Amino acid sequence: MADRAALTSSPISPAQAAEFIRGRRTVDQFTAEVPDEAIIRDAIEVARWAPNHHLTQPWRFYLIGPESRAAIVDLNTRLVAARKGDEVAAAKRERWQQMPGWLAVTCEHNDDPVVAREDYAACACALQNLALYLHSAGLGSKWISGEVTRSPDLLPMLGIDAAREYCVGLLWYGYPRRRPRSQRSDLDSIVSRCP
Numbered sequence: 361m362a363d364r365a366a367l368t369s370s371p372i373s374p375a376q377a378a379e380f381i382r383g384r385r386t387v388d389q390f391t392a393e394v395p396d397e398a399i400i401r402d403a404i405e406v407a408r409w410a411p412n413h414h415l416t417q418p419w420r421f422y423l424i425g426p427e428s429r430a431a432i433v434d435l436n437t438r439l440v441a442a443r444k445g446d447e448v449a450a451a452k453r454e455r456w457q458q459m460p461g462w463l464a465v466t467c468e469h470n471d472d473p474v475v476a477r478e479d480y481a482a483c484a485c486a487l488q489n490l491a492l493y494l495h496s497a498g499l500g501s502k503w504i505s506g507e508v509t510r511s512p513d514l515l516p517m518l519g520i521d522a523a524r525e526y527c528v529g530l531l532w533y534g535y536p537r538r539r540p541r542s543q544r545s546d547l548d549s550i551v552s553r554c555p
């Protein structure tokens with residue numbers, strides 16, 4: 361039998377892992393620099409090593425080019441205008457146009473609700489892998505799941521078959537302009553012991 365050290369070897373210590381995981385925070389302000397596409401491709405390569413039940417590998421990743429990005433911003437502006445008015449929509453457009461890197465992540469539909477639920481969970485794991493990898497490369501990211509991601513217009517506009525996939529989220533990525541903060545509740549409020 362292989363020795364324990366070989367089976368459990370990790371390149372980083374638990375303390376380093378904890379610091380690294382805690383260090384990833386959702387970033388919502390980026391510099392104008394557009395990251396090299398190679399970085400996001402590398403991040404996707406790592407993302408797909410997420411756990412996924414029965415190896416369904418339900419995730420799909422779409423690198424968003426300038427035309428698609430403009431179309432998403434237009435669609436979002438229309439949706440926000442309908443709900444909150446033109447002024448708020450114009451401010452959103454301005455903000456969204458500043459986001460340097462765009463990725464769409466989709467999940468394959470599955471008629472079995474148990475598989476569908478597990479596949480969504482797997483995609484969420486993949487997105488976390490992706491965000492952590494970007495963090496290791498000095499980039500920040502933000503998962504967007506707003507109304508635009510559920511719009512029936514989104515996927516056809518991107519050339520994606522909505523009968524086969526649905527959008528799990530858009531991911532903005534780039535070099536952080538500020539280091540955001542985030543809080544978590546006490547461990548005692550979320551951990552219980554079962555007899």
Ligand SMILES: Cc1cc2nc3c(=O)[nH]c(=O)nc-3n(C[C@H](O)[C@H](O)[C@H](O)COP(=O)(O)O)c2cc1C
Pocket residue numbers: 384385386387502503504505506529540541542
């Ligand atoms: C499934 C999911 C959807 C999210 N959607 C949005 C979103 O639409 N807009 C947004 O501002 N943040 C969104 N976020 C990011 C959360 O707001 C963020 O994770 C939270 O504020 C905690 O910050 P942290 O990631 O730095 O810990 C989403 C996160 C997850 C996991």
